[in-house]
Amino acid sequence: MRLRFTIVPLIALSLSVPSAAALASSGGAGHHHARPTDPARRVLAGMSLDQKIGQVFETYVYGDSATDPSPADAAQNQSLYGVDTGAQVLAKYHLGSVIYFTWSDNLNNPTQMANLSNGLQQAASDSGDAPLLISTDQEGGNVTRIGAPLAVSPGNMAIGATFSPRDSYAMSHATGQQLAALGINVDDAPVIDVNTNPANTADGPRSFGDRSGMVAAMSVASILGYQTSRVAATAKHFPGLGSTSVNTDNGVAVTDETVQQFQRNDLPPFRAAIAAGVDEIMAAHIIAPALDPSNAPASVSKPIVTGLLRDQLHYNGVVVTDALSAAALESIPPAQRAVQAIEAGDDIALMPSDLPSAIDAVRDAVTSGEISQARLDESVLRILKLKQKLGLFDNAQVDAGAAASSVGTAQQNATAARTASDSITLVRNGDGTLPFAPNSGKKVLVTGWGAGTTQTLASSIAAHGVTTQRVYTGSNPSAATRAAAVTAAKANDLVVVATDNAWGDSGQQALVEDLEQSGTPVVVVALGGPYDLSYFPDVSTFVTAYGYQPATLTALVDDLFGAQPKGHLPVTISTPDGSSTVAAYGTGLRY
Numbered sequence: 253m254r255l256r257f258t259i260v261p262l263i264a265l266s267l268s269v270p271s272a273a274a275l276a277s278s279g280g281a282g283h284h285h286a287r288p289t290d291p292a293r294r295v296l297a298g299m300s301l302d303q304k305i306g307q308v309f310e311t312y313v314y315g316d317s318a319t320d321p322s323p324a325d326a327a328q329n330q331s332l333y334g335v336d337t338g339a340q341v342l343a344k345y346h347l348g349s350v351i352y353f354t355w356s357d358n359l360n361n362p363t364q365m366a367n368l369s370n371g372l373q374q375a376a377s378d379s380g381d382a383p384l385l386i387s388t389d390q391e392g393g394n395v396t397r398i399g400a401p402l403a404v405s406p407g408n409m410a411i412g413a414t415f416s417p418r419d420s421y422a423m424s425h426a427t428g429q430q431l432a433a434l435g436i437n438v439d440d441a442p443v444i445d446v447n448t449n450p451a452n453t454a455d456g457p458r459s460f461g462d463r464s465g466m467v468a469a470m471s472v473a474s475i476l477g478y479q480t481s482r483v484a485a486t487a488k489h490f491p492g493l494g495s496t497s498v499n500t501d502n503g504v505a506v507t508d509e510t511v512q513q514f515q516r517n518d519l520p521p522f523r524a525a526i527a528a529g530v531d532e533i534m535a536a537h538i539i540a541p542a543l544d545p546s547n548a549p550a551s552v553s554k555p556i557v558t559g560l561l562r563d564q565l566h567y568n569g570v571v572v573t574d575a576l577s578a579a580a581l582e583s584i585p586p587a588q589r590a591v592q593a594i595e596a597g598d599d600i601a602l603m604p605s606d607l608p609s610a611i612d613a614v615r616d617a618v619t620s621g622e623i624s625q626a627r628l629d630e631s632v633l634r635i636l637k638l639k640q641k642l643g644l645f646d647n648a649q650v651d652a653g654a655a656a657s658s659v660g661t662a663q664q665n666a667t668a669a670r671t672a673s674d675s676i677t678l679v680r681n682g683d684g685t686l687p688f689a690p691n692s693g694k695k696v697l698v699t700g701w702g703a704g705t706t707q708t709l710a711s712s713i714a715a716h717g718v719t720t721q722r723v724y725t726g727s728n729p730s731a732a733t734r735a736a737a738v739t740a741a742k743a744n745d746l747v748v749v750a751t752d753n754a755w756g757d758s759g760q761q762a763l764v765e766d767l768e769q770s771g772t773p774v775v776v777v778a779l780g781g782p783y784d785l786s787y788f789p790d791v792s793t794f795v796t797a798y799g800y801q802p803a804t805l806t807a808l809v810d811d812l813f814g815a816q817p818k819g820h821l822p823v824t825i826s827t828p829d830g831s832s833t834v835a836a837y838g839t840g841l842r843y
Contacts, residue, residue, distance in 0.1 A: 259430055271461050291645050292636035295382055296629060303381055305614050306346025307632045308594065310385070310572065310602045313338035318371025325357050338368075338709060339375035342384075345611060347376075347599060348635055349385040352436065353395065359388070359398050362434060366652035369435020373648040382636060383644035385484070385600075387438035390427055393457055393610060393799040394780070395441075400802070401431050401656070403664035408443055408470075409781065410675035410798035412822035412841075414461035417473035419671045420460075424477025424485075426664040431483050433658035435650040437642050438484040438532065444471040444521040445494040447823060450651045454489075454499040456753065456781040457798045459495055461822030461835065462494075468524035475530050487525040488498050488615060489536035489574060490552055490561060492518025500537040500580035511542050532570045533561065535598055535714075537580035549580055551593055557598035570634050572600040576610070585614040594623055599631035645780060665803075672803040676811045677819035678841040679785060682792025685773050687814035687843055688746065691717030697724040699737045699767070700750035701760060702810045705779060705800045709750060712809040727752075728759030741770040748812070752800075753780040754787060755828075761787045777808060785825050785834055796821070816843060 299307075314328040316320025318339045321329065325338040333341045341347065350372055352358040352365070359365060369386055376384050388397045391599075393407015405411070405423045424442065431439055446467045447459035460470040471487065478485035490516060491501075497534050498505035509517070522533065535551040543560060543591040544553040551557070576589045584592060587609040590601035593615065604610035617623040639645060678686065688696070696718050698710040703724055710722040721744060723737045741747045747767055754760035767774050768790050775793045778784045782796035795817070797808045811817045820840035826833055 266533045272837035274548055274768060279563060292633060292640045295636050296633050299632070301615070301618065303346045304628055304632045305618070307348030307382065307635050308599060308601055308614070308628070309345065309347055309388070309590070309604070309607065309611065310351055310600050311347065311604065311607050312351050312353055312358070313341050313372075314356045314367060316357050318362050318368055318375055322357070328356075338372055339378075341413045342372065342375045345384045345607065346379065346707060347384070348382065349387065349438075351440070351603065352386065352388040354397060362401065362655040363399075363652055365434040365436070365657035366650050370649050370652055373435070377648070383639055383648035385438050385635070385639065386436050386438050387486070388431070388436055389440045390431060390436075391441040391443060391458060392423070392427065393801060395458060396801065398434075401660040403660050403668045404801045404803065405668060406672050406675055406801055406804050407457045407799045408460045409447075409457040409822060410804060410819075411474075411671060412466065413518050413677050413819035414468055414651055414674035414796060415466070415820055415822070416674060417469050419674055420470045420473035421477040422667050424474040425481050426667045428481030428483035429759070430659040430664060432481055433650060433655050436719045437644065438485045438486060439478055440488070440534065441478070442474040442485065442487065443489070444468075444525060445489060445492050446517050446521060447494045448517055449495050449497055450781070450783040450786070450823075450826070451497045451755065452494065452503065453756070454493045454719045455831060456783075457524030459494060462824060463822075464520040464823065468521040471521045472524050472528045475525055475528050479529070479531060484638060484642060486532040486534050486572065487522060487530045488534035489538070490522055490533050491536070491538070491540060491556060492522070493536050493538055494518060496538055500574060501578050504539065504580050504582070504697065505537065506539040506541070509540065514540070514543065519565070522561075525774040526565055526567045526569075530569060531641070532572055533567060534572050534574055535561075535593075537574050537578050541695070551598065552581075552584065552589065552596050556596070557776040562597055568634070570600060570638050571598045571600050573602045574605040576601055577603050577605040586610070588780070590614050591617045591623065594627065594631065600636050668803040669806065672801075672807040673810070673818065675798060675804070675819045676807050676817050677785070677796045677821055677839070678811070678817040679782070679796060679821065679835050679839055680792055680794040681841055683773070684810060685746070685775060685793040686795070688718065688812050690813050693718070694745040695719045695721065695743070696746045697721050697723065697737075697740050697772070698748050698750070699725055699726070699740065700763065701727060701752040701754075702750055702779065702800060705805065706750055708802075708805050709748065709809065712805065713748065713812070716809070716813045725763055726756055728760070729763050734759075734763045737763060738766050738770050741767050741774075744772055747772050747774045749774060749776055750777060751778050751780070751784045754784040755776075755781070760784075764788050764791065774839070775812070782821060782823065782835075783825055786828050789834075814843065815839065
């Protein structure tokens with residue numbers, strides 16, 4: 253029998269997942285005991301200074317092949333690194349880690365990805381270097397680097413809405429299985445921030461919820477899911493981005509939280525992740541004056557990385573920075589960011605904006621004694637121990653021929669479908685507008701945000717035997733666009749309007765208000781965070797899906813036509829000024 257949780261204490265949630273001790277006994281971070289014959293220490297002892305420095309850097313290379321990129325990709329590599337191929341980048345800089353992106357032409361199809369991973373691992377071996385950590389940001393939901401044919405996870409807030417650690421574990425395990433088949437041995441996930449600020453542009457639906465106990469339980473389940481599939485999990489973003497409104501990729505983020513608020517809101521999931529043996533923790537670029545009065549971003553703050561994470565929370569696993577190219581670090585010279593990160597206690601410097609100058613700066617800092625050899629060795633050893641735990645010293649290659657049949661399996665897709673089905677949350681159903689009757693002959697207008705999403709919704713709704721019309725309005729629709737949607741609404745029996753983070757989009761807010769005045773019943777489906785409801789006080793029917801991945805859209809439409817909604821709000825929705833509650837934590841209606 254599959255256990256089901258609604259709103260229950262953390263201790264009960266924790267009972268439904270494998271124990272952290274079980275993972276720790278198999279080599280979780282913070283549980284290593286060096287022996288004279290320890291392979292990681294042997295590898296470290298044989299490394300040159302350049303090899304050690306290379307180990308602490310992670311960046312991207314262009315191309316769908318390690319040795320035969322397209323002319324355009326070769327030109328990109330040449331511009332950035334002075335060589336043409338990914339293999340040559342590894343040989344030149346002795347990188348310890350590589351991160352994959354679609355825009356760098358790494359993620360085209362399963363067989364290609366597996367061959368790229370094998371080619372890069374072979375290049376590292378040919379250069380006499382340690383095997384690579386290969387990562388990508390496969391969080392699920394709105395941050396998904398690899399789509400179909402993989403079975404794609406709903407986002408964290410959708411998983412939070414299930415209140416089921418079993419769903420969290422199973423979905424991460426399925427994701428990890430698929431990444432492992434592609435030679436990707438690190439997922440830059442899960443986000444374990446507690447989303448205490450509804451206007452958070454960094455997290456929002458990437459977070460499990462707004463209560464630290466529930467987020468901690470779901471985070472542990474997710475971490476164990478990844479790591480039992482032999483893919484390292486990365487808990488992010490330490491010490492927590494949940495209270496900010498600014499995404500550090502785009503600007504400087506400062507939190508006014510006190511030490512007590514951090515201890516109560518943000519740190520419990522990280523404490524739980526550390527107890528579960530999480531392999532990596534990502535340090536955020538957030539400025540937290542209460543934790544470091546110098547106002548240094550957390551990723552380059554010794555009081556935060558070494559003082560808090562290492563010394564107080566006793567984490568001895570790998571710490572990776574968030575991207576060093578982020579706008580939040582604009583006050584620090586680009587070449588010095590990696591130096592400051594290592595001095596702060598980080599192990600891996602992620603995506604410096606200028607890799608050659610960053611490596612030169614670290615080398616200069618080591619040769620001058622600014623960074624001691626012992627400090628560098630400390631980070632390299634942590635990285636090597638993670639590679640050892642992942643089995644990369646034994647075999648870093650994957651079976652590329654089996655990659656295509658190892659992803660998007662029936663079981664993996666069933667896991668994604670079940671998780672999505674468990675997440676859809678009916679918050680309001682005034683006048684019993686839902687469920688729609690299939691094969692009713694009624695006419696349904698599908699409108700709102702998302703060009704592809706509204707098309708998918710219209711097609712899926714039509715498949716239930718009703719006539720559909722689609723009017724795509726997009727983000728911040730103009731008055732003329734809104735008027736066209738209202739005209740269409742009057743010619744239909746029902747309206748389904750999709751929104752995405754409309755709390756920050758006055759045009760989407762105006763569209764919903766205008767449609768409410770059309771005289772046709774309106775169902776708002778929120779495809780980002782559920783906080784849109786704060787700005788729709790007159791909406792009588794509101795469903796939140798937390799995302800727009802295929803499994804989520806399928807589950808959403810099924811629920812519109814009578815499948816039982818199962819989700820509960822993992823956050824509290826308040827009025828825009830925060831003075832009163834619009835929908836309580838745990839709300840979840842049934843038919």
